[in-house]
Amino acid sequence: MKRPVVITLLIVALVFVLTGIGAVIFFTANHSGSFFSGGIQPFATAEESKAIKVDAESPVTLKVIDDAGSVNIVGADVKTVQVKVVKIVHGSTQARADDELKNVKYTVEQVGNNIILKYKLPNTTSFDINLDTIDFIVTVPNETTVDVETNLGEVTVTGIKGNAVIINDFGDVNVANIEGGVSVSNNSGDVTAASIKSGAENIELNSDFGAVTLKDASGNDITLDSNSGSITLSEVRAASEINARTDFGNITFENGSANSLSAESNSGAVSLAKVKVSKEINVQSDFGEIELILASATSYDLHTNSGSITVDGAKNTLKAYTDFGNIEITNAQVITLDLKTNGGAIQFSGSLGNGPHFVKSDFGEVSLTLPADTKLNVDLKTDFGGISSDIPLTVTLDGSSDKNHQVGTINGGGDQLTVSTNGGSISIKTLNP
Numbered sequence: 001m002k003r004p005v006v007i008t009l010l011i012v013a014l015v016f017v018l019t020g021i022g023a024v025i026f027f028t029a030n031h032s033g034s035f036f037s038g039g040i041q042p043f044a045t046a047e048e049s050k051a052i053k054v055d056a057e058s059p060v061t062l063k064v065i066d067d068a069g070s071v072n073i074v075g076a077d078v079k080t081v082q083v084k085v086v087k088i089v090h091g092s093t094q095a096r097a098d099d100e101l102k103n104v105k106y107t108v109e110q111v112g113n114n115i116i117l118k119y120k121l122p123n124t125t126s127f128d129i130n131l132d133t134i135d136f137i138v139t140v141p142n143e144t145t146v147d148v149e150t151n152l153g154e155v156t157v158t159g160i161k162g163n164a165v166i167i168n169d170f171g172d173v174n175v176a177n178i179e180g181g182v183s184v185s186n187n188s189g190d191v192t193a194a195s196i197k198s199g200a201e202n203i204e205l206n207s208d209f210g211a212v213t214l215k216d217a218s219g220n221d222i223t224l225d226s227n228s229g230s231i232t233l234s235e236v237r238a239a240s241e242i243n244a245r246t247d248f249g250n251i252t253f254e255n256g257s258a259n260s261l262s263a264e265s266n267s268g269a270v271s272l273a274k275v276k277v278s279k280e281i282n283v284q285s286d287f288g289e290i291e292l293i294l295a296s297a298t299s300y301d302l303h304t305n306s307g308s309i310t311v312d313g314a315k316n317t318l319k320a321y322t323d324f325g326n327i328e329i330t331n332a333q334v335i336t337l338d339l340k341t342n343g344g345a346i347q348f349s350g351s352l353g354n355g356p357h358f359v360k361s362d363f364g365e366v367s368l369t370l371p372a373d374t375k376l377n378v379d380l381k382t383d384f385g386g387i388s389s390d391i392p393l394t395v396t397l398d399g400s401s402d403k404n405h406q407v408g409t410i411n412g413g414g415d416q417l418t419v420s421t422n423g424g425s426i427s428i429k430t431l432n433p
Contacts, residue, residue, distance in 0.1 A: 041090040041130040044097040052081040054113045059162060060144040061114045067121040067151045069133035070171070075142040075159035081115055083108070084137040090130035104132050121151075145180070154189075163201065172210070181219070186210060190229070193217065200239075211249070222258070230268070250288070261297070269307070289325070308344070316353070326364070345424065349431060352376070355415025365424035369431045375414030381405045385425035393428070 054060050056079040064071050069086075089104050091097030109116040119134040131152065140146075145162035148155055154171040157164050163180040166173055172189040175182055181201030184191050190210040196203060198219030205212050211229040214222070214236055222238040224231045230249035236242065236256040243262045244251050250268040253261075257276040262283075269288040272281070277297040283290050289307040292300070292314065299317040302309050308325035311318065311332070319338040320327050327341050332350025337357040339346055345364035351371055359366055365385070372391060380387050382404050395408040410428075419426050 041092060042094040042097045043088055043090045043130075044094070044101050045089075046087045046101050048085040048087075050083050050108075052083065052108070052110060052115060054079075054081055054115075054141070056080075056141060058113050060141055061147070062138065062140055062144055063114075063116045063147040063149075064136055064138070065116070065118040065120070065149045066134065066136060066153060067119055068131045068153060069119065069135045069150075070153040070155070071135070071148050071150055072137045072156045073144075073146055073148070073158070073160070074137075074139050075144060075161070075177075076139050078139055078141055081141070082139040083117065086135040086137070087133070088135075089132045100132070104134065106134050106136075173207075212246075290320075290322075314350075351431075352415065352417070355417065357415065357417045359417070359419045361421040361424060363423045364421060366419055366421050366426045367429065368419070368427070369429040371433075372430045373411060375409075375411040376417045377409055377413045377415070379407050379416070379418045380426050381420045382424065382426050383421070384423045385421065387426045389428035390430045391428055 060081065085106065087101060087104055089097055089100045091100050106117065106119040117136055142159065143161045146157055146160060146164045148166045151169045152171060155166050155168050155173045158176045161179040164175055164178055164182050166184045168189065169187045170189060173184050173186050173191045176194045179197045181198050182193060182196055183204045184206065186207040188209045189207060191205045191207045192213045193205055194215045196217040200220050202221045203217060203219040204223045205214060206225045207229055208227045209229065210226065212224045212226045213232045214224060215234045218237040221240045222236060222242045224244045226246040226249060228248045229246060231244045231246050231251045233244065233253040234255060238258040240259050242258040245264045246268060247266045248268065249265065251263045251265050251270045253275055254273045260279045261277045261281045263270045264284045265288055267287045270283050270285050271291045272295040273293040275295040280299045280301065281295060281297040282301045285304040285307060287306045288304060290302050290304050290309045292311045294313045296315060300314060300319060302320040304322045304325065306324045307322060309320045309322050309327045311329045313331045314329065314335055315333045317336045321340045322344065324343045325341060326344040327339050327346045329348045329350065334351050334353035336353050336355065337359060340360045341364060342362045344361065346359055346361050346366045349369040352374060370391065374391065378393065387403055387406050391410050393408050393410055395406050
């Protein structure tokens with residue numbers, strides 16, 4: 001294993017350990033109770049509801065700060081902010097739990113159409129599985145901007161016309177039917193967003209430990225990031241850039257468009273299908289396969305340290321490098337090639353555009369299937385293997401008696417094609433019309 005790869009893996013492992021230590025410190029510093037002495041305490045619940053008057057003709061700004069409990073915000077055709085609160089309180093006995101209900105409080109602050117709901121846990125010194133929680137279920141007018149900060153609990157925001165900013169430590173985050181910018185940062189839990197129309201605003205979804213999913217969305221710049229989890233995009237369109245990155249997990253993108261697209265996985269496969277990109281597609285994977293199906297762009301830069309590269313339907317300029325794996329290019333149209341694998345075969349089928357073209361395999365066969373009327377200057381070299389061409393090749397230089405190095409022209413000559421392999425044959429075949 002290469003030294004840089006070993007160092008990278010050690011750094012990643014250290015990050016996992018430090019994250020676990022950080023989680024323990026977090027709970028130790030922020031929660032109290034009897035976890036280490038064991039036992040789930042009796043609990044009591046209570047519900048409260050209130051309506052907060054606002055100017056129905058103006059947008060509303062809602063901020064929710066919740067140390068422990070879920071937050072559910074729903075936009076609707078209403079003229080007030082309707083708040084439902086669910087308290088869950090623990091005690092050493094049922095009587096104490098019932099009595100403690102009145103001591104667990106939250107605050108409501110309002111200045112005009114700006115509202116803050118807040119529940120803060122008291123400072124504590126030990127981990128507690130018997131947290132006192134408050135769930136906020138809030139119905140707001142559709143034109144509302146939302147800002148949520150939670151430590152422990154799920155967050156759901158739906159049906160608003162305004163920006164949504166969510167910061168969560170532990171719990172899944174779900175947003176849907178949003179007309180505005182979306183920013184989600186989650187330490188531990190999945191992030192799912194659907195039916196997002198951000199216009200000129202950006203979409204940013206991040207989870208340190210969890211999957212990130214975006215469906216049916218449009219915006220300016222779109223960024224999806226996960227330290228440990230898969231990334232999935234479907235029916236996503238960006239006016240500018242789409243950036244998807246994960247340390248451990250697959251990246252899948254089907255049906256969408258962008259001005260430019262970047263996908264990076266340290267350990268996972270990358271798959272792009274039916275994606276239209278105005279400029280470049282850049283895909284990097286340390287350990288994983290790369291697959292592109294009907295992904296159009298002006299240029300492609302595909303690189304994996306360990307895995308195959310498969311491209312179906314590419315145009316323009318293609319650079320594909322893999323250290324260990326095969327490269328297969330099919331249905332290419334008027335394309336400029338730069339293909340290299342250290343350990344694997346290369347197969348190409350389609351038409352070539354402007355040269356020069358470079359195809360190299362250290363250990364593997366190279367097979368090129370081209371239209372019969374292709375015009376090329378060729379330099380074909382193999383250390384161990386034969387060279388053959390179904391399209392007549394006029395040899396101007398015969399490097400050896402066993403035909404392992406041939407320089408010449410096809411159909412009178414044209415753009416330069418250089419093919420080399422250390423261990424394998426080279427063949428040029430005719431593409432069926």
